[in-house]
Amino acid sequence: xxxxxxxxxxxxxxxxxxxxxxxxxxxxxxxxxxxxxxxxxxxxxxxxxxxxxxxxxxxxxxxxxxxxxxxxxxxxxxxxxxxxxxxxxxxxxxxxxxxxxxxxxxxxxxxxxxxxxxxxxxxxxxxxxxxxxxxxxxxxxxxxxxxxxxxxxxxxxxxxxxxxxxxxxxxxxxxxxxxxxxxxxxxxxxxxxxxxxxxxxxxxxxxxxxxxxxxxxxxxxxxxxxxxxxxxxxxxxxxxxxxxxxxxxxxxxxxxxxxxxxxxxxxxxxxxxxxxxxxxxxxxxxxxxxxxxxxxxxxxxxxxxxxxxxxxxxxxxxxxxxxxxxxxxxxxxxxxxxxxxxxxxxxxxxxxxxxxxxxxxxxxxxxxxxxxxxxxxxxxxxxxxxxxxxxxxxxxxxxxxxxxxxxxxxxxxxxxxxxxxxxxxxxxxxxxxxxxxxxxxxxxxxxxxxxxxxxxxxxxxxxxxxxxxxxxxxxxxxxxxxxxxxxxxxxxxxxxxxxxxxxxxxxxxxxxxxxxxxxxxxxxxxxxxxxxxxxxxxxxxxxxxxxxxxxxxxxxxxxxxxxxxxxxxxxxxxxxxxxxxxxxxxxxxxxxxxxxxxxxxxxxxxxxxxxxxxxxxxxxxxxxxxxxxxxxx
Numbered sequence: 101x102x103x104x105x106x107x108x109x110x111x112x113x114x115x116x117x118x119x120x121x122x123x124x125x126x127x128x129x130x131x132x133x134x135x136x137x138x139x140x141x142x143x144x145x146x147x148x149x150x151x152x153x154x155x156x157x158x159x160x161x162x163x164x165x166x167x168x169x170x171x172x173x174x175x176x177x178x179x180x181x182x183x184x185x186x187x188x189x190x191x192x193x194x195x196x197x198x199x200x201x202x203x204x205x206x207x208x209x210x211x212x213x214x215x216x217x218x219x220x221x222x223x224x225x226x227x228x229x230x231x232x233x234x235x236x237x238x239x240x241x242x243x244x245x246x247x248x249x250x251x252x253x254x255x256x257x258x259x260x261x262x263x264x265x266x267x268x269x270x271x272x273x274x275x276x277x278x279x280x281x282x283x284x285x286x287x288x289x290x291x292x293x294x295x296x297x298x299x300x301x302x303x304x305x306x307x308x309x310x311x312x313x314x315x316x317x318x319x320x321x322x323x324x325x326x327x328x329x330x331x332x333x334x335x336x337x338x339x340x341x342x343x344x345x346x347x348x349x350x351x352x353x354x355x356x357x358x359x360x361x362x363x364x365x366x367x368x369x370x371x372x373x374x375x376x377x378x379x380x381x382x383x384x385x386x387x388x389x390x391x392x393x394x395x396x397x398x399x400x401x402x403x404x405x406x407x408x409x410x411x412x413x414x415x416x417x418x419x420x421x422x423x424x425x426x427x428x429x430x431x432x433x434x435x436x437x438x439x440x441x442x443x444x445x446x447x448x449x450x451x452x453x454x455x456x457x458x459x460x461x462x463x464x465x466x467x468x469x470x471x472x473x474x475x476x477x478x479x480x481x482x483x484x485x486x487x488x489x490x491x492x493x494x495x496x497x498x499x500x501x502x503x504x505x506x507x508x509x510x511x512x513x514x515x516x517x518x519x520x521x522x523x524x525x526x527x528x529x530x531x532x533x534x535x536x537x538x539x540x541x542x543x544x545x546x547x548x549x550x551x552x553x554x555x556x557x558x559x560x561x562x563x564x565x566x567x568x569x570x571x572x573x574x575x576x577x578x579x580x581x582x583x584x585x586x587x588x589x590x591x592x593x594x595x596x597x598x599x600x601x602x603x604x605x606x607x608x609x610x611x612x613x614x615x616x617x618x619x620x621x622x623x624x625x626x627x628x629x630x631x632x633x634x635x636x637x638x639x640x641x642x643x644x645x646x647x648x649x650x651x652x653x654x655x656x657x658x659x660x661x662x663x664x665x666x667x668x669x670x671x672x673x674x675x676x677x678x679x680x681x682x683x684x685x686x687x688x689x690x691x692x693x694x695x696x697x698x699x700x701x702x703x704x705x706x707x708x709x710x711x712x713x714x715x716x717x718x719x720x721x722x723x724x725x726x727x728x729x730x731x732x733x
Contacts, residue, residue, distance in 0.1 A: 104128050105150070105273070105301065107327075109159035112145060119145055121325040122159070129272075132295070132302040134312045134334060137322030139537060139565050143305050146322075147171065147275050150303070163273065170271035172279065176258035178251040183241065186250050186261055187232040190268030194225050210697040214683050217704065223270070226708045235264040238290040239283070240450040256282040256485075267294065274298060277305045281562045284450045285588045286622055307566045309334045310590040402519050402571060405579045408553040411440045412475045415553050415582050416461065421470035423453075423460040429468050430456050434608045438554060438582040445597030446586045447611055447618050452603045454586045458482070458556050461584060481552035483560050488539040493532030497522045497542050500531070504549055520545040521568070536563035544572065553581040561589040590615050661721040665714050672711040679704045 105127040112120045119142035148154035204212040259282040312334035319330040319337035330337040414437045424430035430453040446454045459465040462482040576596045602611040
C-alpha cells in the first residue's frame with residue numbers, strides 16, 4: 101500500500117467543543133496542502149493530531165511510521181548556543197552522528213569512525229553547515245549573525261531561527277503554521293521558492309493568499325466540523341466556494357451588498373487613476389474581489405473608517421530629512437508631501453529602514469537633519485507590533501474604547517467593536533489572555549475609532565486571519581486620509597497602495613514598477629527594473645554589440661570563480677576517493693597502524709571541510725551568475 105496520510109471517520113472534541121465529526125481525508129506523498137478555515141475550527145488541532153500530541157475521540161489518523169515529521173517550535177529558549185548551531189539541531193540524525201563520532205574519536209575506535217563518516221557522507225552531513233548557512237541567509241540573517249548566541253536575538257528573529265531549524269530537518273512531512281508572520285517580503289519570496297522545491301509532503305496554515313497561491317496545489321477548508329478538499333491554489337478555492345455559496349438563496353442579498361460596494365469603488369477609482377500600471381494592477385485586484393466576494397459572505401468582520409476630524413493639504417511633509425539612531429543616519433534626503441487620498445506602500449530589504457521611516461512620520465523618532473512638518477490638529481494613527489503589548493491586560497475591549505470616548509453610549513461602542521469580532525462576553529473579557537490576532541484586531545479598532553487623517557501601518561496583518569485581512573482591505577479602500585503601509589501581504593499592497601516607495605541604500609524614493617518588478621529587483625539587487633521603457637526603439641546594432649561585450653566582460657569573473665570551484669571540487673573528490681580506498685584496508689584498524697589511521701582520518705576530515713567550502717563557493721557564484729545572466733537576458 102502506498103504511503104499517505106489518511107483520516108478515516110475522524111471525530112475530535114476539545115472539552116465540550118466538537119471540532120471534527122466523521123471526517124475522512126487523504127493526503128498523498130509530495131502534495132502541498134493549504135489548510136484554511138476560521139480561527140477555532142481546528143487547524144492547529146489537526147497539526148497536533150499529526151504529531152501525536154492529540155488523540156481522536158473516534159476514527160483514526162494514519163501517517164507512515166517511517167516518516168520524519170518537521171514543525172516549527174513556538175518558543176525559542178534564550179540559550180547561548182550559536183545561531184547556526186541551533187539551526188543545525190534541526191537535522192537530528194546529523195547531530196546524533198556527530199555526537200557518536202566524538203565518542204568514537206575519544207575511544208580511538210577507528211573502525212567505528214570510518215562507519216560514522218560513511219553515514220555522514222550518505223546524509224550529506226559534510227554540507228550540513230553550508231546548508232544551514234544558506235537557510236539563515238535566505239531568512240534574512242547576515243553572515244556575521246551566524247555565530248551570535250540565540251539569546252541575543254529578539255523574539256521575531258528567534259522565530260526565524262525556529263523556522264530555519266524546521267527547514268533543516270530532512271523531513272517527509274513538513275507542518276508550517278503561519279510561517280510568514282515574522283518575515284519581511286524579501287524572506288517571504290525566498291521561502292516560497294524553497295517550499296516549491298521541497299520534496300516532501302507539506303501541510304501549510306497561512307492567511308497570506310499570495311503565499312498560498314504560489315506554494316500549494318490543494319486547499320483543505322474546515323468549516324461546520326467538516327473538511328472539504330479543493331484542487332488548485334487559494335484563488336481557485338475562493339472561486340469554487342463562491343460559486344457554491346452563490347446558489348444558497350439565504351446569502352444572496354448580503355452578497356449583493358458586498359458586490360455593489362466593490363463595484364462602486366472600482367468605478368470611483370477608475371475615474372481618478374493617473375498612474376497607469378498601478379491603476380491597472382489595483383483595478384484587477386478589486387475586480388477579482390468582486391468575483392470572490394460571495395466566498396466571504398459569512399465573515400464576522402465588517403467595519404469602516406470614520407471621516408477624519410480634519411483634513412488639509414499637505415497633512416504632513418518631510419524636507420530633506422535624515423533619520424536614524426545614535427546620531428547615525430539610516431536614511432537621508434527624504435522628501436515627502438502627504439495629501440488626503442495618498443496611499444503609499446513601502447518596499448525594501450530587511451534592515452533598510454522601512455519601520456524607521458514610519459516612526460519618523462509618526463513622530464516617534466525625531467529627524468537628525470531636515471524638517472518634519474505636521475498640519476495643525478490632525479490625528480496620526482500608528483500601528484506597530486509592539487503596541488499589542490501596550491494594551492491594558494486587565495481591561496476589556498469595551499473599556500479600552502470607553503477610555504477614548506467617555507461620552508459614547510455602551511450600545512454604540514459595543515456595536516462598533518462587534519465589527520471587529522468582539523461580540524457578547526468577548527467585548528467584556530480582559531485582553532490579557534487574548535491571542536495575537538485578537539489583540540491586533542483590538543489595536544486596529546482603537547485606531548479606526550480615533551478618526552485619523554494619517555494612517556501608518558507597519559505589518560498590520562501579522563496574526564490576522566484571511567477574513568479580517570479582507571475586512572481591513574475593504575475598509576482601507578474608503579479611507580479618506582493618507583495611508584502609508586509596510587506589509588509582506590502582497591494582496592493588501594496591491595489592493596490599497598496606489599504608489600510604491602523603495603527604501604534602500606540609505607534613500608527612500610518612488611519605485612517605478614509594481615510588486616513583480618520589485619521581486620525581480622530583489623533577485624538582481626544591482627538595478628531597479630524599469631517598467632515603462634521605450635529605449636528598445638532607439639537601440640542600434642552597434643549599441644547591442646557593445647552591450648553584449650560589456651555584459652560578457654562583467655560576467656567573466658563570476659564564470660572564473662565557478663570554473664575554479666568546479667576544478668577544486670574534482671581534485672578534492674578524487675583525493676577523498678583515494679583516502680576512502682585506503683581506509684577500506686582492514687590492516688589499518690590493527691593497533692600497530694593507529695597513527696597511520698589517525699593521519700588518514702585527519703586528512704579525510706580536512707579534505708571534506710575543503711570540499712564543503714568549495715561547494716559553498718560554487719553554489720554562491722553559480723547563483724549570482726544565474727541571476728546576472730537572467731538580468732542581462
